[in-house]
Amino acid sequence: MDKRKKTDQEDNGVDREFISKNLEAERRRRKKLNDRQLELRSLVPIITNMNKATIITDAIAYIEELRNSVEELTDQILQMEATDENRNTKNEDININDDDHPMKIAEVEVNHICGTKIWIKIIVQKKRGRLTKLMEAISVLGFHLIDICITTSQQAILFTSSAE
Amino acid sequence: MISCKFICQLLQFIVFFISGTNTDPQSTTDKRKTKMYEQSSNFDPAMNLHEEERGIIGQNDVVNYPHENPKIAAMEMELHHQLNLEIEHCFNNGCQQINNWQVEQMNASFNLENHHNQNQNQNQDPIFNTTQYPTTTDLLNIFPFPKYPSLLSNSSMSFSTHNKNSSNNNFLASLGLMGEINPNAGGDGTSASGSVIYDPLLPLNLPPQPPSLRDLFHSLPNNYAKNGGCSLFGNVDERDNNNNHGNVGLMYQNDNGVFEFTATGEIDCVGKNRDGKDIKHFATEKHRRVQFKGKFDDLRKLVPNPTKNDRASIVQDAIDYINELKRSVAELQLLVEKKRCSRERMKRPKMENNENENESNSLGNLESGSSLRSSWLQRKSKNTEVDVRIVDDEVTVKLVQQKRINCLLYVSKVLDELQLDLHHVAGGLIGDYYSFLFNSKICEGSIVYASAVANKLIEVVDKQYAAIPPSSSY
Numbered sequence: 001m002d003k004r005k006k007t008d009q010e011d012n013g014v015d016r017e018f019i020s021k022n023l024e025a026e027r028r029r030r031k032k033l034n035d036r037q038l039e040l041r042s043l044v045p046i047i048t049n050m051n052k053a054t055i056i057t058d059a060i061a062y063i064e065e066l067r068n069s070v071e072e073l074t075d076q077i078l079q080m081e082a083t084d085e086n087r088n089t090k091n092e093d094i095n096i097n098d099d100d101h102p103m104k105i106a107e108v109e110v111n112h113i114c115g116t117k118i119w120i121k122i123i124v125q126k127k128r129g130r131l132t133k134l135m136e137a138i139s140v141l142g143f144h145l146i147d148i149c150i151t152t153s154q155q156a157i158l159f160t161s162s163a164e
Numbered sequence: 165m166i167s168c169k170f171i172c173q174l175l176q177f178i179v180f181f182i183s184g185t186n187t188d189p190q191s192t193t194d195k196r197k198t199k200m201y202e203q204s205s206n207f208d209p210a211m212n213l214h215e216e217e218r219g220i221i222g223q224n225d226v227v228n229y230p231h232e233n234p235k236i237a238a239m240e241m242e243l244h245h246q247l248n249l250e251i252e253h254c255f256n257n258g259c260q261q262i263n264n265w266q267v268e269q270m271n272a273s274f275n276l277e278n279h280h281n282q283n284q285n286q287n288q289d290p291i292f293n294t295t296q297y298p299t300t301t302d303l304l305n306i307f308p309f310p311k312y313p314s315l316l317s318n319s320s321m322s323f324s325t326h327n328k329n330s331s332n333n334n335f336l337a338s339l340g341l342m343g344e345i346n347p348n349a350g351g352d353g354t355s356a357s358g359s360v361i362y363d364p365l366l367p368l369n370l371p372p373q374p375p376s377l378r379d380l381f382h383s384l385p386n387n388y389a390k391n392g393g394c395s396l397f398g399n400v401d402e403r404d405n406n407n408n409h410g411n412v413g414l415m416y417q418n419d420n421g422v423f424e425f426t427a428t429g430e431i432d433c434v435g436k437n438r439d440g441k442d443i444k445h446f447a448t449e450k451h452r453r454v455q456f457k458g459k460f461d462d463l464r465k466l467v468p469n470p471t472k473n474d475r476a477s478i479v480q481d482a483i484d485y486i487n488e489l490k491r492s493v494a495e496l497q498l499l500v501e502k503k504r505c506s507r508e509r510m511k512r513p514k515m516e517n518n519e520n521e522n523e524s525n526s527l528g529n530l531e532s533g534s535s536l537r538s539s540w541l542q543r544k545s546k547n548t549e550v551d552v553r554i555v556d557d558e559v560t561v562k563l564v565q566q567k568r569i570n571c572l573l574y575v576s577k578v579l580d581e582l583q584l585d586l587h588h589v590a591g592g593l594i595g596d597y598y599s600f601l602f603n604s605k606i607c608e609g610s611i612v613y614a615s616a617v618a619n620k621l622i623e624v625v626d627k628q629y630a631a632i633p634p635s636s637s638y
Binding site: 060069070 | 169279401405452455459460463467475476479480482483485486487489492493496497499500536560572573576577579580586587588589590591592593600616
């Protein structure tokens with residue numbers, strides 16, 4: 001913890017003010033650090049000693065431990081998923097095939113606002129992957145989307161956007 | 165580690181000698197000698213010499229340390245003196261040819277032995293003495309020192325072992341001798357090369373710079389600090405202060421294998437007087453602070469999104485990260501459980517969420533349902549910030565990216581990959597940034613966990629950014 005000393009001004013009174021302000025600031029800073037360290041210690045279940053250095057050491061150890069368990073669990077999940085995939089792939093294939101059917105577009109509306117801006121509104125049948133195709137199309141057209149709002153309800157996707 | 169080994173060996177060595185004093189028969193000592201010779205790997209000329217000596221000395225068995233005979237003491241002192249002179253000689257010449265020195269040493273001991281033999285042929289004791297020296301150095305050869313400084317350490321070793329086993333008088337005398345030599349050898353108390361008793365050894369090893377010595381001493385375990393002072397400066401002072409404690413402190417300098425013995429006792433150590441405690445505290449305090457800072461740095465490295473570099477925010481980041489990890493662990497555990505449950509064909513409680521009632525429902529669902537899964541992650545990269553919240557089925561992604569390229573396309577691709585059904589998207593260009601909010605739902609049966617979502621998003625977005633410079637000049 002460095003103690004920074006402010007450079008002196010002419011007056012003693014001003015000095016004292018600065019120093020006390022600095023003192024206050026320093027005290028607050030230290031307090032903040034200590035409070036946070038306490039908080040850290042309260043989180044960590046394994047506490048050996050109660051001094052500052054060990055708080056940090058224990059926190060490091062705990063973080064490592066948590067990380068390891070996260071990795072373990074994710075591996076586990078991936079494994080389980082791998083075994084489950086065999087069951088599920090067939091279903092997904094069917095879904096994708098459906099998507100390839102031409103999409104039903106209910107409504108498209110384009111309005112010109114001002115300058116180069118236009119306003120687009122599209123209602124499409126809800127299927128997975130619609131947005132992607134939409135975005136592809138828009139980027140192909142070279143529009144920059146200024147803002148977007150998409151909502152879905154039941155089977156329809158409403159896409160409104162202003163673009164330029 | 166090395167110092168521990170050394171101490172073990174030293175103790176063995178001492179025990180060896182002590183036990184050596186207790187046994188009589190010649191054969192055992194001869195066996196021991198052969199053992200010693202076999203074990204010693206370094207000094208062949210020594211071995212040759214010693215074999216000759218063995219022939220001369222022959223039937224002597226005991227390696228006797230306690231010397232009642234004043235003559236023997238005198239001999240010893242002479243030998244010490246000679247060895248000291250050798251050291252000094254070496255030092256003065258900047259002697260790097262260790263073998264020569266060693267040969268000289270052997271010669272010196274040899275001369276002394278001859279001297280002994282001439283004077284007291286019939287007397288067994290001096291012969292004991294003479295055997296002592298070669299065997300001393302032999303035993304010293306046993307220690308696995310790195311070659312070049314070992315001679316130096318040999319000399320110091322002999323002093324120390326002598327110290328342990330001999331009477332006080334001899335010790336005093338030998339130290340006195342050492343004290344004599346020190347000023348000549350350039351004991352410079354204030355220099356960082358560390359002065360005082362075993363100074364002549366140090367200058368020979370100056371190539372590793374003094375700061376390294378200091379660092380080394382600082383890195384020694386605290387035990388050594390207690391014994392003999394582990395800091396350079398503390399070294400001096402410990403000896404000064406601990407004159408009456410009778411400690412023998414050991415320091416092993418890793419780089420060079422030089423041993424320093426802070427032999428304290430009733431002797432006034434040669435050295436400059438300083439404020440012992442201040443310097444010692446300064447060194448250890450500094451060491452402590454450096455270590456402390458190192459730990460903060462370690463902590464910072466662990467955290468994924470380090471922000472500022474000052475201690476308070478490091479701690480704060482650590483707190484946040486711990487909380488995040490805890491949530492992730494809980495989430496993953498839930499997932500695993502769910503997987504198992506679904507495998508066993510148990511139905512989960514269905515949560516119905518319309519996109520409009522997302523927030524309120526999710527809050528309500530937090531109380532109900534024991535198997536509710538919730539997690540929240542934030543990830544930042546240079547251009548992007550991703551905030552992923554998962555509550556049971558719902559995945560809410562907040563994405564903030566710098567205005568460079570419209571990444572909606574790629575984001576939507578990623579969301580499709582992850583099998584998330586978009587329910588609601590809102591966002592747009594705000595000042596410099598694109599900001600989007602995606603509400604989506606996880607398909608049944610797919611495994612998505614927060615960190616995966618976040619990581620993928622960041623990955624994709626960054627990839628696009630990386631691909632930008634060559635393609636567009638926007």
